[in-house]
Amino acid sequence: MVTEAKRTGAEKLLAALPMPGYDGDQESGWAREARAKARARVLDAGAPVKRDEYWKYTDPTPLTAPLAVVGEAGDVAHAHPFGEVAQARFVNGAFRADLSTVPDGVAYIPLADALHQDLGIARTLFGVLEARGQEKVARPLAALNTACATDGLVLQATGTAVLHLAQDHIGEGASLLHHIIRVESGAELTLLESGATTNTVMEVDLAEGAKFHHIRLQTGERIPSASHIFARVEGDAAFKTFTFTTEGGLTRNEIVMELIGDEASGHIAGTVMGQNKGHIDNTVFVTHDAVDCESRQVFKHVLADGATGVFQGKIYVKEGAQKTDGYQISQSVLLTDGAEFLVKPELEIYADDVACSHGSTTGSLDETALFYLRSRGVPLTEAEAMLVASFVDEAITEITDESLADLMREQVALWMASR
Numbered sequence: 001m002v003t004e005a006k007r008t009g010a011e012k013l014l015a016a017l018p019m020p021g022y023d024g025d026q027e028s029g030w031a032r033e034a035r036a037k038a039r040a041r042v043l044d045a046g047a048p049v050k051r052d053e054y055w056k057y058t059d060p061t062p063l064t065a066p067l068a069v070v071g072e073a074g075d076v077a078h079a080h081p082f083g084e085v086a087q088a089r090f091v092n093g094a095f096r097a098d099l100s101t102v103p104d105g106v107a108y109i110p111l112a113d114a115l116h117q118d119l120g121i122a123r124t125l126f127g128v129l130e131a132r133g134q135e136k137v138a139r140p141l142a143a144l145n146t147a148c149a150t151d152g153l154v155l156q157a158t159g160t161a162v163l164h165l166a167q168d169h170i171g172e173g174a175s176l177l178h179h180i181i182r183v184e185s186g187a188e189l190t191l192l193e194s195g196a197t198t199n200t201v202m203e204v205d206l207a208e209g210a211k212f213h214h215i216r217l218q219t220g221e222r223i224p225s226a227s228h229i230f231a232r233v234e235g236d237a238a239f240k241t242f243t244f245t246t247e248g249g250l251t252r253n254e255i256v257m258e259l260i261g262d263e264a265s266g267h268i269a270g271t272v273m274g275q276n277k278g279h280i281d282n283t284v285f286v287t288h289d290a291v292d293c294e295s296r297q298v299f300k301h302v303l304a305d306g307a308t309g310v311f312q313g314k315i316y317v318k319e320g321a322q323k324t325d326g327y328q329i330s331q332s333v334l335l336t337d338g339a340e341f342l343v344k345p346e347l348e349i350y351a352d353d354v355a356c357s358h359g360s361t362t363g364s365l366d367e368t369a370l371f372y373l374r375s376r377g378v379p380l381t382e383a384e385a386m387l388v389a390s391f392v393d394e395a396i397t398e399i400t401d402e403s404l405a406d407l408m409r410e411q412v413a414l415w416m417a418s419r
């Protein structure tokens with residue numbers, strides 16, 4: 001049962017954020033019902049605290065301090081960290097049509113508009129995958145997002161497309177975004193994500209045979225942020241996500257993935273480069289609920305100067321999910337004293353014909369390899385950069401598009417050069 005303190009904290013979070021509305025008009029009945037259910041989930045779970053099992057390595061206080069919504073922003077720089085591709089842009093939690101384009105192969109509208117219509121995709125998915133993700137572990141910050149986020153993207157992919165989802169936060173206050181992604185059978189979507197908001201939820205639904213590639217950049221100084229991806233993967237569909245995160249205060253990334261159709265696959269990978277007392281937490285929960293499915297979790301951390309990296313990863317295999325192939329690896333290199341890597345790998349298996357494994361290591365750079373490079377005239381900083389690049393590459397190679405993989409390798413080199 002939720003404690004009084006946790007419930008009071010949840011009430012304060014809800015009270016600090018305005019009831020969603022649009023130009024003074026009420027949202028559709030189905031949207032108001034989804035909001036009410038989400039508010040109930042927030043109150044039932046209570047605000048997260050460090051005593052909670054899935055928050056014991058991360059103090060959620062910066063994410064639970066009640067904040068008013070950040071104000072509107074004027075002109076903003078038109079950044080292109082992924083090059084000249086179609087872009088859907090949000091500034092301070094609001095869609096900016098003047099800075100956005102729609103590529104061939106997809107259709108999208110702002111969530112603020114969709115919640116006032118009887119749009120099938122929004123109606124059948126808004127808050128649905130998020131609610132499913134609460135069944136084994138309470139995720140009150142995600143439910144808070146469903147209850148209060150006023151904008152985001154509702155996207156349907158029917159062909160092959162690339163879209164950059166740019167999210168900017170300017171000024172003081174909270175910004176929330178909620179995205180709904182549906183990739184139809186046979187379609188392939190590459191979603192590139194940059195920027196940060198206080199609280200982001202992405203619900204991703206893959207039809208049979210669909211492909212989804214997600215590349216996320218979290219770089220530079222940022223507000224404390226919590227992001228959540230809830231994915232449902234049907235038969236023969238492929239879900240892949242990669243996140244590159246550098247220091248920026250508190251960053252909490254949660255990914256909850258369900259493989260519900262036979263021969264589905266899901267790969268979740270990330271590279272963390274932390275320093276200056278940054279705290280970066282990746283928490284993953286993968287459910288196998290079909291036959292002959294594959295999942296991979298590959299995370300590499302490079303930490304220095306008081307930074308903390310956290311990885312919590314679980315593989316949950318339901319009864320009947322035979323021929324499951326589940327793999328998880330989380331490794332860290334500590335470049336200096338004072339850095340810390342905290343890890344919690346988990347397996348929960350109720351089928352007998354499976355191949356599941358997890359492993360984790362923490363250490364410094366290989367002294368023998370470092371000596372070998374130095375003895376051949378390689379300067380220390382270059383030698384360290386070479387070894388770090390080799391160390392993190394197992395995660396980067398999870399990216400299908402080689403040009404995007406090379407972009408992530410460039411980010412690693414830039415971070416090492418800036419130290």
